[in-house]
Amino acid sequence: MTQDELKTLVGQAALQYVKPDSIVGVGTGSTVDKFIDALAASGIPLKGAVSSSVRSTERMSKLGIRILEASEVESLPVYIDGADEIDHAGHMVKGGGAALTREKIVADLAERFICIADESKLVDTLGAFPLPIEVIPMAAAQVARRLKARFGGEATLRAGCVTDNAAHILDVRGLAIKDPAGFEAEVSQWPGVITVGVFARNKAAVCLLGTAAGVKTLSF
Known part of the structure; x- marks a missing residue:
């Protein structure tokens, strides 16, 4: 599969972590775009979403997903976002899309961080990505x-x-x-x-990794 197809696959797989009638935290980036599209098409009823970027806010708003400000919520069940790198303990490098501060704010509200990525992002040691x-x-x-x-x-x-x-x-x-x-x-x-852009304090609880064999679930 192409990298774009892998992103679509993990974006769809992330729907299993979205609880009906909840508020979901949503990150930013090309993989998250696939999740947003899948979420809008899924019909899962939501109270709304807290977005970490203007880009994701605009995309969700166009698809009819209600946007809430971070200041309006006390906690989120999940935050779903991608990563530029993720290691085997769930630590990540993020910020390739320049939204790292808002991503970390929303991640800090969430009970669990669900990382969605293709297998090229899994590394032994963080730092190869700038x-x-x-x-x-x-x-x-x-x-x-x-x-x-x-x-x-x-x-x-x-x-x-x-x-x-x-x-x-x-x-x-x-x-x-x-x-x-x-x-x-x-x-x-x-x-x-x-x-x-190191996410260690707010590391991933789960990584849905897109591979040629399908979606691999890593738990940390």
Whole structure:
């Protein structure tokens, strides 16, 4: 199957985690687009959805799914989103679509994170995919220097990217993140950092992995 077909497969498989008459957390990205389409076509009754990006909000609104603000809910049964990388413990790298801060906010509301991805995203060690870090613009150069000195990572500003929060994205190459929780905890404390694209505190509970043999379920 093509990568697009694998994304469709896992998007449909994620419907099993959507409880009728609940509020579902929805991420962003091309794989999540497939889930949104499947959700709209499924006929599953929902109270609404909390979206992590303008892109997903617009797509769901056009398909008739009611959108709620994160401030309107106290918790969510599930948050369904993709990943740029996921390791064998459920830690992820996210932010390729520049929505990592809002993704982490919605993920933090959820009882369980359901990751949907194709098998190319499963890795032994996070870091091959350039790690996104959302930063306040005036801190970008300072954070980049610190990443180089502390971890040997080469950080570059993502050209032309302004996030939904009016911030910038540093993409960091050359990392091997062997302690995702420690990395996330440390870098999150640096002045000017809004969000680190390592999802360790909000790691996946389940990954639905699209493979040539079908959907493989990984539980963490």
